[in-house]
Amino acid sequence: MVEMKTVIMQIPDGANIIIGQTHFIKTAEDLYEVMINAVPGIKFGIAFCEASGPCLVRAEGNDSSLRESAIQNALNIGAGHAFVILMKEAFPVNVLNAIKACLEVCSVFCATANPVQVIVAETEQGRGILGAIDGYSPRGVEDEKDIQNRKQFVRTIGYKL
16 A cells, blocks of 8 residues: 655755755765865755664754754655755755765755655655655746846856856
8 A cells, every 4th residue: 555645845945955865874974075065155954864774864964954954854754765955055056966976876856946845655664755846837938038037047146157
């Protein structure tokens, strides 16, 4: 028997969230190193759901508020080997390739500042993440004004000249 659940992520104002799956107890420490080495001044919290042994949520980070929010989101997901990173003072694009290159990381479900719902399947054994709903559905196709706004935005935040 499988029960499907939708878990709404709580993302602090001004933060981005990255949700993924990994496979080893040292993940929290290794992801800490990835984050701290990626962007000077980045603030973050990491929580990892251990899937064997004591099955604890392992947590690291350099910002206590983001760390606590990551823990709460990980507990709400409750899926073995899931990880949650909440971050400020950087964007996911700054850390995503390094996270994906981390030896323990199996997959990344989302990396965003949008509202996120995590789709979880639950059986008698436990829970697993099936995917994430990141933001909203499209409302149309961009026009010339939208194209100009998009190009201006990436220049305003420093990603294009």
